[in-house]
Amino acid sequence: MKLSFSAEDEQFREEIAAWLNDNLTGEFAKLKYRGGPGDEHTFPQERQQWEKKLAEGGWTCVGWPKEYGGRGCSIEQQVIFFEEYARAGAPGRVGHIGEGLAGPTLIAFGTEEQKQKYLPGIVAGSELWCQGYSEPGAGSDLANVKTKARFDEASGKWILDGQKVWTSLAHESDYCFVIARTDPDSVAHKGLGFFLVKMDQPGVEVRPIEQITGTSEFNEVFFDGAECDAQDIVGAPGDGWKVAMGLLGFERGVSTLGQQMQFQNELDQVVELARKNGAGQDPTIRQRIARAHAELKIMRYNAMRMLSGQSGSDGSLQKEALIYKLFWATWHRSLGELAMDVMGPECEILEGGPYELSRLQSMYLFVRSDTIYGGTNQIQRNIIAERGLGMPKEPRVAAK
Amino acid sequence: MEFAFTEEQEMIRDTAAAFLAEVSTSEAIRQAMATERGYDAELWQRICGEMYWQAIHVPEAYGGMGLGYVEVVAMMEQMGRYLLCSPFFSTVCLASNALLVLGNEEQKSQWLGKLCTEGLTATVAFNGGVNRWDAQCVTATYRRDGDAFLLNGDYRYVIDGHTSDLIIVAAREEGTSGEQGVSLFLVPADTEGVSSSWLPTMDQARKQASLQLVDVALSAGALMGEAGNGWPALATVIDLASVALAAEQVGGCQQLLDMTVDYTTERVQFNRPIASFQAVKHKAADMMLQTEVARSGVYYAACVAQEALAGGELASELPEAASVAKSYCSDAYFAIAGDALQLFGGVGFTWEYDVHLYFKRAKSSEHLLGNGAAHRERLATLLLDKEDVA
Numbered sequence: 001m002k003l004s005f006s007a008e009d010e011q012f013r014e015e016i017a018a019w020l021n022d023n024l025t026g027e028f029a030k031l032k033y034r035g036g037p038g039d040e041h042t043f044p045q046e047r048q049q050w051e052k053k054l055a056e057g058g059w060t061c062v063g064w065p066k067e068y069g070g071r072g073c074s075i076e077q078q079v080i081f082f083e084e085y086a087r088a089g090a091p092g093r094v095g096h097i098g099e100g101l102a103g104p105t106l107i108a109f110g111t112e113e114q115k116q117k118y119l120p121g122i123v124a125g126s127e128l129w130c131q132g133y134s135e136p137g138a139g140s141d142l143a144n145v146k147t148k149a150r151f152d153e154a155s156g157k158w159i160l161d162g163q164k165v166w167t168s169l170a171h172e173s174d175y176c177f178v179i180a181r182t183d184p185d186s187v188a189h190k191g192l193g194f195f196l197v198k199m200d201q202p203g204v205e206v207r208p209i210e211q212i213t214g215t216s217e218f219n220e221v222f223f224d225g226a227e228c229d230a231q232d233i234v235g236a237p238g239d240g241w242k243v244a245m246g247l248l249g250f251e252r253g254v255s256t257l258g259q260q261m262q263f264q265n266e267l268d269q270v271v272e273l274a275r276k277n278g279a280g281q282d283p284t285i286r287q288r289i290a291r292a293h294a295e296l297k298i299m300r301y302n303a304m305r306m307l308s309g310q311s312g313s314d315g316s317l318q319k320e321a322l323i324y325k326l327f328w329a330t331w332h333r334s335l336g337e338l339a340m341d342v343m344g345p346e347c348e349i350l351e352g353g354p355y356e357l358s359r360l361q362s363m364y365l366f367v368r369s370d371t372i373y374g375g376t377n378q379i380q381r382n383i384i385a386e387r388g389l390g391m392p393k394e395p396r397v398a399a400k
Numbered sequence: 401m402e403f404a405f406t407e408e409q410e411m412i413r414d415t416a417a418a419f420l421a422e423v424s425t426s427e428a429i430r431q432a433m434a435t436e437r438g439y440d441a442e443l444w445q446r447i448c449g450e451m452y453w454q455a456i457h458v459p460e461a462y463g464g465m466g467l468g469y470v471e472v473v474a475m476m477e478q479m480g481r482y483l484l485c486s487p488f489f490s491t492v493c494l495a496s497n498a499l500l501v502l503g504n505e506e507q508k509s510q511w512l513g514k515l516c517t518e519g520l521t522a523t524v525a526f527n528g529g530v531n532r533w534d535a536q537c538v539t540a541t542y543r544r545d546g547d548a549f550l551l552n553g554d555y556r557y558v559i560d561g562h563t564s565d566l567i568i569v570a571a572r573e574e575g576t577s578g579e580q581g582v583s584l585f586l587v588p589a590d591t592e593g594v595s596s597s598w599l600p601t602m603d604q605a606r607k608q609a610s611l612q613l614v615d616v617a618l619s620a621g622a623l624m625g626e627a628g629n630g631w632p633a634l635a636t637v638i639d640l641a642s643v644a645l646a647a648e649q650v651g652g653c654q655q656l657l658d659m660t661v662d663y664t665t666e667r668v669q670f671n672r673p674i675a676s677f678q679a680v681k682h683k684a685a686d687m688m689l690q691t692e693v694a695r696s697g698v699y700y701a702a703c704v705a706q707e708a709l710a711g712g713e714l715a716s717e718l719p720e721a722a723s724v725a726k727s728y729c730s731d732a733y734f735a736i737a738g739d740a741l742q743l744f745g746g747v748g749f750t751w752e753y754d755v756h757l758y759f760k761r762a763k764s765s766e767h768l769l770g771n772g773a774a775h776r777e778r779l780a781t782l783l784l785d786k787e788d789v790a
Contacts, residue, residue, distance in 0.1 A: 001409070001470050002402045003703050003714065271783055280784040283777075290776035293783055294724040295693070302696035304403040320696060323689040378682070385681035388688055389661050392676040 003304075005076055012073075013080045019057055020088040028053065028091075035092030036262050038366025039359070040217040044094070044172055051095045051125035061099050061123050068107055068115060069123035075307050079257050086261025097169060098122035098129035102177055102196075109194075109234050109243050118175070118196065132164040132178035132197070132221060133244065140379045143189040143241065147223060149180035151230070151237075158195060158228040160203070163220060166373060170206045170219040173199050178223075179244050182237035192240030196232040203227060213365045214355040256303050256324065263296055263332060266363055270339045273360075279342045288338050295331050302327070322388045326380040329370040336364035403699070405474065412467075413474040419451065420482035426754050429605055432485035433757075436598050437563050438607035439485040447486065448519045454492055455516035457709070458500070462512035469640070469709055473647040473702035477695075480651025483757055485605050487521040490560040493644035494637065495522030498568045500709060501640075502584055502624040502633040511566060511586065521563060524641075525611045526570035526634060529556035533638060533770040534778075535579040535631050540571040540613060542583060549585065549623065551593075551616040557768065561609030562598040565589055568624070569613065570634050582631040584624040591616060603764035605757060636708065639722035642769045643701045646722075646729035649765055650698050653691040653733050656740040656758050660684060664743055674743075683739050690732035694725075701725035720782060727775035730766040737762035 005013070024032065028050055034042050054060050063078045064070020073081065093099070103122045106114055121127030138144040147162025160180055170176065176197045183191030197204070203226030208216035235243045271289060274280035280289070305320045339360040340347040351358050357365070371377045385391040405413065423443055432439050448454050457472050458464025472492065479488060499512050514520045528539025540553020551571050561567060566588055573581035587594060593616035599608045625633055661684060664675035674680050704721040707714040714721075737759040741748040748755040766772065 001404065001406070001699065001703050003700070004712075275784055280780075286780035286784060287773060287776050289783060290727070290779035293779055294697075294727055294776065297720075297724050298693050298697040298700070298728060301403070301700040302693060305696050305699065308403040319688065320692050323692050326685070326689055327693060378678075381682040381685035382678065384685035384688055385675075389657075389681075389684055391661060391665060391681050391684060392673055394676055394678060395672070 005080065009074075009076050009080060012077050013084060016059065016081055016084045017088065019059065020084060020090055023053060023057065024088055024090055031091035032089040033091070033265060033359070035094070037092070037370075038213065038217075038362050040092055040168065041215045043091070047091050047094045048125075048128070048172070050091055051093065051128075053125075054093075055123060055125035060095060060125050061103060064099075064103060064107065064119075064123070068103075068119045079304075079307065082258030083261055086258045086265065089265065094128055094169065094172060095122065095125050097131055097173075098127065098175075101131060102129040102175070105177070105194075105234065105243060105246065108246060111231070113231060114196070114234065121174070127174040128169060128172055130167050130170045130173040130176045130199075130221075132167055132176045134166045135163055136165055140376055143192075145179055145181055145192060147178065147180040148184060149182050149193050149195060149228070149237075150184075151182075155227070156230050158193075158230065158233065160195065160197065160223040160226040160228060163222050165218075165220050166209075167206075167219045167221045168217050170199070170221050171208060175199060176204075176221065177234075178228075179240045180223075182240070186238075189241035191238055192244075193237045194234040194240040194243040195228045196234065197223075197226060197228050201226060211366075212368065213357060213362055215362075256306075256328070257300070259328070260296065260300055260303065263299075263328075263335070266335060266339070266360070267292055267296060269360065270335070270342050273339075274342045277342070277344070277346075279344065285338075285342060288334075288341070292331070292335055292338055295327075299328060299331065319388050322384050325375060326377055326384065329374075329380075330377065332370045333367045336367040340364050403703075405470070409470060409474055412471055413478060416451075416453075416475050416478040417481070420478055420484055424479075424482040424484045429483050429485055429754075429757060433604035436607075438560070438605070439487060444486055444521075445519055447488075452516075453488060454496075454519075456492065458496055458512050458516050462508050463516035464512065469643070469706040470699075470702045472644060473698060473705075476644045476647035477651040477654075477698070480648030480761075481655040483605055483652070483655075483754075483761065487523075487560045487563065489606070489641075489644065489648070490523035490564060491515060491521045493641045494524040494559065495564075495566060495568055497640045497709075498524050498584065498624070498633075498637045501636050502630065504624070506621075507586060507624060514566075520565040521560060522566035522568065523558055523560050523564040524568045524570070524637060525555040525558040525561055526638075527557050528554060533774060535582060535635075536577075538570045538572050538582050538631075538634075540569065541574045542571040542585075543574050544627070545617070547620040549583075549618045549620075549627075551585065551587075551613045551618060553613050555611040555613075556599070556608075558596065558609045558611045559768075560607055561611050562596045562607065563609075567594070567596075567611065569611070570630065571613075573628055576628070579631040581628045582634060583627050584630045584634060585618050585622045586624060587613075587616065587618065587622065591618075593617070601764065603760040605761060606764060636718065638769055639718050640705050640708065642722045642726040642775075643698065643705045645765055645769055646694070646698045646701065646725040649729040649733040649762070650691065650694045652758050652761055652765075653687070653694055653729075653736045656736050656755070657684070657687045657691050659755070660687065660740045660743050667745075680743060683743060687736045687739055690736055694729045694732045697725040697728050720779065723770075723775035723778045726770060727772040727779070730775070731772040733762040734766050 035047050062071040062073045062081050066072040149158045149160050152159050178195045178197050179192050182193040203224050205222040207220045209218045279285045302320050455464040456467050460466040527537040530537050542549045542551045569587050570584050593614045596609045596611045601608050664680050665673050667674050701721040704714045704717045708718040741755050744755050747753050
């Protein structure tokens with residue numbers, strides 16, 4: 001085991017830190033610490049400009065292979081990039097779904113034509129993506145997708161009808177990757193397709209969902225005869241589930257380290273507040289702050305284990321990767337509660353009317369979604385028990 | 401950066417696991433724990449002669465194998481898993497560390513050599529019987545008498561104190577308090593005025609003793625380090641031992657998890673293995689989460705401990721890393737032990753099944769060297785009480 005970085009990597013660290021220091025200024029200065037989860041509705045235009053600025057500096061898609069426009073960074077350098085990015089307080093990325101999910105999926109499963117068509121826009125920060133998975137009837141039971149895709153021989157296009165929900169960034173996105181049922185008689189994870197759908201077309205309607213925070217990051221997306229070119233299906237019709245599941249693996253990549261730096265920024269704010277307002281003298285608050293600190297430290301070590309280790313030869317996730325979502329989501333939810341308890345009665349008072357939340361208030365409310373989206377804590381525990389520990393599945397009720 | 405065991409470290413771990421599976425069976429544990437000594441002396445001699453575990457991280461210059469603390473942690477994890485009854489923790493993780501941290505060349509040559517090659521055992525005594533593990537726990541006193549020292553005092557919670565050949569004791573100069581005036585001394589167990597006795601414990605698989613010093617006269621050569629300035633070194637020894645103990649706790653967590661998954665998969669009620677019920681699965685999932693998180697915390701602390709001993713930029717992180725690991729692992733082990741007992745149902749409550757051995761170990765190791773709350777308070781002090789935090 002060795003925890004230090006090489007001299008070459010440390011030089012890389014200086015390079016990205018210097019670039020951020022030089023460029024996160026002027027018109028972009030106001031974006032510092034903004035636009036993360038719970039705050040994604042803020043500064044959409046400015047953050048799109050920032051995405052392009054990053055691209056100009058060559059700082060998008062740093063982990064992608066060079067042949068697809070990436071920087072070809074090693075795992076260590078990606079770790080450094082995400083750490084420095086968050087340390088500088090650089091804003092939440094509007095391009096993260098394209099860079100972290102859509103792109104890697106296309107690199108792994110896409111055709112050469114699809115790669116040529118879609119990857120450059122992601123690298124340039126000019127084309128944004130969203131994810132069309134969940135539906136009103138397909139939440140925890142994600143395979144219960146009802147959105148239909150039928151191939152129209154006359155036009156030579158796929159026609160999509162149905163509804164997606166909890167689609168973040170849909171209103172700003174250029175494209176959506178959608179799982180839809182290609183075989184109308186199929187059930188569960190069979191008979192699905194994985195489609196790349198242009199958002200700006202008559203058959204697509206986006207409606208924001210007003211959240212617990214009073215703001216909207218998530219949306220409903222309605223497909224009513226939406227069109228998708230024949231060459232814009234990833235994999236064969238029926239392979240959609242395989243492609244979608246492959247993509248879930250990408251969600252647990254190095255970007256989690258950047259997320260942790262954001263958590264660190266939030267915890268620092270809570271600690272600073274506790275030092276100032278006297279809550280830091282309360283023995284129970286001291287225990288909770290120390291626990292939050294210890295567990296965040298370990299979250300980082302756990303991610304380092306995840307990145308250093310090898311996946312199982314069958315492509316299965318390691319145990320430390322299986323527990324990762326449940327761990328961070330639960331930790332973050334507790335941090336929200338801790339933040340309010342450190343604030344005390346002041347936690348009730350808003351920054352302004354009618355419902356202008358402070359950063360910590362917004363975080364406190366938003367983190368209630370962390371243990372729900374991307375697989376609820378309950379679903380995570382099923383996955384851990386069944387895949388990680390080999391415990392038998394619950395007997396299933398037959399599909400109707 | 402490579403945050404994973406090397407192939408060699410994996411081999412050491414796997415060799416230890418295979419050996420322990422053979423020698424530290426449920427029957428062997430129960431035989432050893434029923435004795436006052438607490439371990440099978442023949443097995444310990446075999447470990448010292450064939451496996452050389454007692455010498456693992458001692459530099460070759462002193463007769464050791466010259467490996468690192470990551471290897472110590474890898475071994476401790478397996479010993480916790482198989483609940484080995486032995487003086488390894490006291491001899492290697494307490495006494496050898498104290499010698500490495502604070503001993504002068506002569507003391508290291510003399511005593512590390514004996515520990516590594518002659519099968520002698522040793523421990524460190526410092527707690528006067530109080531429920532804290534900072535400098536205030538050192539209550540025994542010494543008085544200078546020219547170049548020599550006269551020690552008096554009582555100690556409790558001395559691991560293997562009744563069987564150790566060498567006891568490294570901490571005492572404070574009369575009239576001092578807090579971190580001032582603490583010194584460490586090398587005291588062979590047969591020194592005049594030294595008496596120790598076995599303290600029967602709820603966790604029978606690890607033995608504790610009380611120690612009494614009555615006018616124990618020591619020459620200057622027994623003093624480790626500079627008189628009165630021993631606390632920082634003792635604190636480092638406690639941190640190093642805490643990391644090792646946390647590794648033992650991780651091993652216990654893993655074993656309980658494995659036992660629980662096996663048992664609930666075999667146990668059938670309502671015509672189903674009870675492991676197919678979500679109420680059971682979700683508890684097991686939480687056990688796995690806690691085990692893996694605990695493991696990540698310990699492996700990091702092991703790397704830091706290695707640099708604390710051998711030098712390196714992470715050395716100064718030891719107090720924090722040790723408290724992160726010991727606080728999380730202490731709580732995780734006890735929580736997992738409680739859940740395991742619950743999921744085993746009635747049989748988990750019996751003397752016959754092994755769950756109670758781990759349940760008892762979880763509580764004893766939780767409180768040894770500071771429980772979760774104590775280590776969190778230490779972290780809170782680092783975070784909240786310093787004037788200028790970066």
